[in-house]
Amino acid sequence: MTGATLIDKIWRGHVVIGEEGEPDLLYIDLHLIHEASSPQAFDGLRVAGRVVRRPDLTLAMEDHNVPTNTLELTEPSGREMVESLRRNCELHGIELFRLGDRRQGIVHVVAPEQGFVLPGMTVICGDSHTSTHGAFGALAFGVGTSDVEHVLATQTLPLPKPRSMRVEFMGDLPQGVTSKDLILALIAKIGANGANSHIIEYCGTAISRLSMEARMTMCNMTIEAGARAGLIAPDDTTFEYLSRTPHAPRGRAWERAVTAWRKLPSDRDDALFDNAVTFDASSLSPFVTWGTNPGQAAPIDGFVPDPSLFSDQREKSAAARSLEYMALEPGRPIASIEIDTVFIGSCTNGRIEDLRAAAEILKGRKVAESVTMIVVPGSMEVRRQAENENLHEVFLAAGAQWRLSGCSMCLGMNPDRLQGRKRCVSTSNRNYEARQGPQVMTHLASPAVAAASAITGCITAPATIAM
Amino acid sequence: MKPFVSLVGRGAVLRIDNVDTDQIIAAEDCKRLAKSGFADALFARWRAKPDFFLNRPEYAKASILIAGENFGTGSSREHAAWALRDWGFRAVFASSFGDIFRRNALKNGLLAIQLDGALLEWLRRLVEDNPELNISVLLKEKTIAVAGESIPFTVDDRARWLLLNGYDEIEVTLTKAAQIELYERAREEWLPTHLPSRPEPSNVVRVRP
């Protein structure tokens, strides 16, 4: 018999009913909900006369539509969605971290920092970046509103088991290169559809040395490679992080849990994956996107590519389309592109480490005249922690805005959406056309690159800012 | 739901790969509480260009969207499927799909059908040359009948079974309630649970927009 992967083990442990030729009925340990994808699901329950099966395994957050400069819901349409969530949570007895609550923030930042996501769990949310929680060795994936309704009603999902892919990163990340760069480089290599329908398990030295925050960044963006989910085996880094969270198990329960978690990693020699790739992480430099999907990225010391040199006809036309939208000419050095907006935040890079990395570069410096910079902590907890460390003083002194928590400029759904033909360096996860506003051009980058770019007003490698 | 067995309609070719859900429907247009009425928001920004495929008269009656690779990548917003359906599409052909989009589409009776890349290209040329061509999608047989040819396709088997019978998936799962309960009794007691607590009021927050 061959060994089992981490994915196999979690999957097996959650099959309620498994019949040959049928999708497995998978039990869901944690269902995260937010105001943007749940109203129609609750409405479906109401119409069918159904109830929420496990309100105690459901946790709700207000994040996509909330403003970040006030605790008042200023936009009528956004307020309607949030109020609908409040009514639904009240009606069904679901825990909700409302705007103004000390624990409020982006769902994928809050759930882990509160200790609600544990190794070996299954987690779903009506949001594609649910893959974030894979950093804890949990199987976590995004679903649409119909599946949200299904989980509300049954706490299960019928799912065929996806194929697995092992991605190993050898070597150590060079100084100044972050997990954001690692994942952007990976997607650039395999493409925005390179892991279609797979669950990725990340491993290798570069991964095991990453902090939990950095691992969350990796797993968060796994969806941008077309994957269903991404996860990392739990280890001492995971346990250490969890032991500091308010809701992780305590005492005897903790010990029993850790014993179970230690058995989760893929069996070393004989676990079978459907696909495997290996990358060398030691020669990477910071990556920045130049196009309109996350796979269109290049090293910061590289150039905007020339579509006419692409051999693949479809890649050629895709690149030409992207460059037209992005108003970039082939051959231009990436590090010469002028920008006018910098956004630090989102469930990809809105955690305390990300704010520290940005503050480190901004310390004693000023944001360029031509640039508007906003810093949006991923949660109110992150905000408090940053203020304890006086990071907010650094941002404010540099001329950046220090905001409350929410999805903010990651997507054009709340009052932080950009207007006009702005060019933004963003630490978020999607550079799609118009993602941040109807005509906005987005360059994805790490917090360090974003901060360095804010100072100079054009895309800038952190290493070139004298420390 | 009414059973979905087959469909006959015209195609419309969209020659762009990696069409993401933000293009199908912008976040701003997802701020409605209803599950329908999204037709006006479909591809709203791209539709502003006169030569966009949805603006072409020859595609006015199309009910089958013939796309490229990785259609519906990105966000989980089911509004993308609702908008396509509300516009009048009943099927989307692509060589691959964003996973969440594919599930969402099938749950709303929008057939997300995967075709081999070469066959897809053949079909795209065929429809571009003759937009009035009738295309039959036979869900039971998992084939497309067009121009005297019969092309096999791939579709999620479970979704196909639900559609052919017009079953409500939640209803089907609810018949398994006893097994779900059995599973629940064996869950580890240290797994997290949440019950409503009072909202914790924040301290005074400093805001400097």
Ligand code: SF4
């Ligand atoms: S921060 Fe962006 S990616 Fe993350 S949950 Fe919010 S909108 Fe989605």
